[in-house]
Amino acid sequence: METKTGEPLIHLGVLEEALNLARANSLWPLTFGLACCAIEMMAAGAARFDLDRFGAGVFRPSPRQCDLMIVAGTISKKMAPAVVRLYEQMPAPKWVMAMGNCAISGGPFYYPTQYAIVPGADLIIPVDVYVPGCPPRPETLIEGILILEEKITKRGRLRKFRDAKG
Amino acid sequence: MNAVSAWLTPQTAATAAFVMVIGLTIVGALIAVGARNIFHNVLGLCVSLFGVSGIFLFLNSPFVALMEILIYIGAICVAICFAIMLSEPMYLPPPPRNKVKVLGAAIGAGGIFVFLGLLLKKTQWTAAPERSTDWSVTTIGHYFLTNYALIFELVSLLLLVAMIGAIVTARGGRSKP
Amino acid sequence: MELVAQLLGSEGARMVVGLIAVIALVSVNALFLIWMERKVAAHMQLRPGPMEVGPHGAFQTVADAIKLMGKELITPAEVDKPIFWLAPIVIFLPVLLSFLVIPFSSTWIIRDMDVGILLILAFSTLSVLSILMAGWSSNNKYAVFGAIRSVAQNIAYEIPLLVTVMSIILMVGSFKLTDIVAAQSGLWFVVVQPLAFILFIICATAETNRAPFDIPEAESELVAGFHTEYTGMRFALFFLAEYTNMFIAAAVATLLFLGGWHGPFLPGVVWFLIKVYAVIFLLMWFRWTFPRTRFDQLITFAWKILIPLAFVNLLITALVLKLR
């Protein structure tokens, strides 16, 4: 977890805000499914839910062009180095979303004598947003992206459509 | 082009551009023979050819200039690249230069340069007394269809033979390592 | 305008104004095309596409562009650095150049060169070179593969493209794009040369690396093709060039076959743009309908079918011209 993000050469408040706004509205995820949750990730990109509405539907297969790593599924111990590697290969600024209980904490596969999985993506890479569920509904994933956008812009979306949780 | 500033006459500007083109040609050529990495050599060749095509423009022949780009950069360089990928083991570091050879080549080339350069200086060129001013591509085509018709057909034959030869050598040339 | 004209002469003014206009057009066009592509794709797939960033997602691509500008530029350790840096710039050179000779209407043309169409064709080979540079320098197997395939594909489809263009040139007897359009004031060449049009569209699709010929970027095999290792703005430049190339290809198709600026009622520029975007829509339509061809089939398709047909078409054109 020694991965950190360094500061840019030029730092201007307004510029940074504009950039953040753009970043928040154009989160390109990495095509990266680990297990069952990936199917719901696909479903979120499909016609019924359409992640593309938020500009987050451009799934790029190469980490070099992504902003967002959606860890969708169980991280096995064998896979963990690859996850870290892929994360490191993404250019800054980058974000990680732990989708599904497995990615959050090992989920249903976590129990005391477990040997095969990494209980939680946050043990190997810094996670920004947690989207629980097994698997989370596509709406939940969208909700996660919205909340991540808020986190990036630090002020909430320009358009208000968040109401009471329901 | 009626530019304003005194120094920016079309002539000086053209000269500047000409120098640039020459520079491109020569720098490219130097990269093409000098660089260690064979891929850089090819790119150097491309740069050089780009310059040459600029020179052709100065020589009043845009058609040939464009064809230079189309054929040399578009086809020959690409073919060379592919041949490189097929043959040169790029993953090995390039072998060290052979000092003697380089020196010999430099001396030989330098000698010829001096000799020809002097020759060039001496020679007086005289233009043909009567010169037509028809530079058009149509005339080139006209020549192909009349005076040089045989060569025109021969070119296609040449290409055919070259291709057959190439395919035979490339395909049949396989042997056990 | 006046001032510029005074300073540089009428030709110079044309150049400067044209340059500014082209740069604006290229940027706006790329942003618009990407948005359009996403919208067209989305609606073919029963979804709305970008919606939330601006009205109907109109600012989506702007956000993307700004974001890409703020992304880190990673130069991987093992790349061939100078070439890696140069490749995205080289791919951009032919892009602006092509606009030099494209007539938007009978008067809206920056420079009506005698070798017009040849300029576009010749300089488009530069993009082949740049792809090769990008792939090769990345030192990434997927990128090398993508580049080689892309180049092989580009050169394979360049021949039928050139030959189909030839049959038009044969009919007009000039390389000048204005001449070619002027010759279509009565009848569009698409009527006279339907086969050539089809061939041209196929080749243009392949030349712009679009599905079903998007092998170089075939993500299911090659991850992201020759720009696998490119991040941020460098990647964006490839993207920008790609979409501008699409515009150029569509523009050339319009000029050669669809009568350029000719059309009733509306001004020429509008007609021209309408036709160009119609052709682009056609290309998008292809992309979102067809599966990707396999690479060997793609290449052999060009050599076995397109090139013979193109030559036959050329000869038939020549024959008809003789008989007339």
Added chain:
Amino acid sequence: MEIPQALSDFWFVLVFLVAAGLFALGPLIIAKLIAPRSFGAARDATYECGMPTIGSAWIQVGMIYYLFALLFLAFDVDVLFLFPVLLAYGKGYVWRDFIEITIFIGILSLVIVYAWCRGVFSWKRKQVNP
């Protein structure tokens, strides 16, 4: 003929080339300035599906690509000759131009025919070590 006519075209080309270069360079410089940096052991490593790469990527590609490049070379050159001929076509010849073009293309097509017969277009893997 102080300045060749072709040169005025050349100006446009030159200016546009330079402008394109700058246009491409500008955003890159901006990006260098405003983008944050990330660190990490694998940041600069070559991407290969999340695994360390095996061997160099400067691989030797198949023969087949090279053959296609050669074929392209042949046809590109023929284009070069056909272009001027097309302009001159039909300008005061009876049948000669048509016949010459036909012969030219005919001979060239033999290249395709030959390549086809030799199986260049069928992508079968040839055993290197039989």
Added chain:
Amino acid sequence: MTELLGIEEKTYTLNLGPQHPSTHGVLRVILEMDGEFIIKAEPVIGYGHRGHEHMAENRNYTQFLPNLARVDYLHALAYNQCYCMAVEKFLDLKVPERAEYIRVITCELNRITSHLLWFGAYLMDLGAFTPFLYCFDDREHLLDLLDGLTGSRLTYCFFRFGGVPIDIDDDFVAGCRAFVSRLRSRWDDYNNLVTKNVIFINRTRDVGIITRDQCIKYGITGPILRGSGIPYDIRKSEAYSAYPEFDFEIPIGSKGDIYDRYIVRLAEMEQSCRIIEQACNQLPDGPIMAEKVPKRIKPPVGEVYQAVETARGSFGMYIVSQGDVKPYRIKLRTPSFANMSFFPEMAVDNLVADLVANLGSIDVVIPEIDR
């Protein structure tokens, strides 16, 4: 002489995966390539290993139920069913007929979702994005149905030992009928868009051929086996649950190439539709839970094997009990694993593009291989 003569091999190694768009998750294939051609393909599995079998030994019978849905998350209900049937065999429970019908209906619906997903994902592998979204659109309708019944969209944990916990109502049956007719109305579009498409045919015809003998040798089951022309389907040959009561066919192919597998899967969806229709028509009344299901599941000492036909092939479950509340050992015979074992042979001497097409046509679910 020389360093240069040292290079005998001009092959190179390429990693495909674990993160790769076409490996459907986390399969890794190490390819030994000669130019564009593959001379050796070595699948590396285990990137999705979650220790399902080990978990079974640490949980009691009921607690293991939800886990099975994660083995093959695309056809979770078949796994559910297999496990329930195995335990019911142990306990000698008689499942009421209505429950069996419900199981069959939901299972077949789930099979269709699985095949639809394969269809879409496969076409995406081949580079056609649009059919993927059409399939997902259809699939969403199905998921709504199943969601309404079971409460989950993907990893169903619906069947219980002795029956099903929730009864279906007329709305559900009507929904099934509506879906079946909807799916049937879509075949034309799919055929025009994909099946007849010349590019698709060229990419799949005569590619990735698996002969009958090879199928048998490698223990390949499911649509691949049937695509090679062997009409083997556990739903017929060992007709379990309520399957004997339905009239359906086993679609088979002739050549065993990818196209045949594709056709078989499409036809299977149609057959599933038929089964669902019949089941909806003949749905008997009655209880949905067996009468005396013990509170504590504690099977007697012994062992039991149960197989079902999942969307990917025959799935078998072998349970050894030592009379404890926890199973002593559970072994899963997963179809993808066997199907995958043929993959290296199939890939050799083909292009990378074909490799992707082949891999997609096997329709693997990685956690099922890795378990």
Added chain:
Amino acid sequence: MLLFNQLQTYLFLALVLFVIGLYGVLARRSLIAILISVELILNAASINFMAFNRFLAPHPAVGQVITLFIMAVAAAEAAIALSIIVAVYRKMRSINVEHATELRG
């Protein structure tokens, strides 16, 4: 007299290009590099022809025709040469001239 309007300039440039090419032919060991150098020499010849054509020849088209022929020949030459190089490589596993000569014996 402008720089670019003098025959001498072009001839000198061609000479420089030729010499660079010559150096390459002599100094490089890789066959492909030699081929590249040869291309440079051919280009020098093209420049010469075009220059003569521009300043001296009676019919300007003729020089262009010849240049076009040079291109064709260069292409054919490149094709053959590359094939030979590739064949040599396949036989010798090296395209280094010295190795090739060594191996011939």
Added chain:
Amino acid sequence: MMSYFKEIAVGFWSLLGGMAVTIRYFVKPIVTVQYPREKIPMSPRYRGYPQFVIDPETQTHTCIACEMCSRICPSQLITLEGTKFPGEKQKRATRYVHEHQYCSLCGLCVEVCPTTALEFSPVYRLVGFSREDCVLDHLTLLQARQQAAGLPVTKVPTEEEISAAIAAEAAAKEAREKEAKAKAEAKKAAEAQAAPAKEDKE
């Protein structure tokens, strides 16, 4: 030769067929439910996360802290405590923590509960910035829901109350035990008395 052209024609035609399909869909209305603006109604059985049922009569939960759910849960993720308060017949949950990040939404806990105190919440919008955001305290959740519905809010007993209750319970238990003992003794005594009588009878 003929087949060559036929192949081209058939292929071309098939491509047109595909394009006809996509253009038809192009003009069809979209099927997307634009999520934050419009929402798909959740099916009544939708499994968001388990939560307490608000009993229509008592307007509070009915959990009796029997621990059946925590025992059957495959992931063993339920931690609960219950106390019997004086004056109540049954135990009552005083703490019920559901660590949602381990849950597999199998529904076993809901099914097993003897008092049907659990149900699945239709909420699917649970996202958070940390792992702890996924830990659900059922009692707090219940309070929030009660508040939203305008019902009297169930008070969560404080530590002191619990310890008091435990003490009370212990005392009561002791008393009960004493009583029981006394009863038993009395019974024994009675039996002892009765035994000879029995014997007598025999």
